[in-house]
Amino acid sequence: MSDKPDMAEIEKFIKSKLKKSETQEENPLPSKETTEQEKRAGES
Template structure:
């Protein structure tokens, strides 16, 4: 491998051409019932 990376393309990159996006984080936590069901399955196996 080469010791020096070729960054010429990175230097030419134009961030202004990127589209704006809205990110929406979804962090769905399991319900109390689901947790209890998982606990029961763990005990039987």
């Protein structure tokens, strides 16, 4: 077995059969303002 993918399988892949999905960010990063507030609160 080699580490390379089987190119025959990749060539048979049909992208149009994929279902469309909407992604939602579950854990968004805090805004710059929020991090600045937290920095100031930590310094007090």
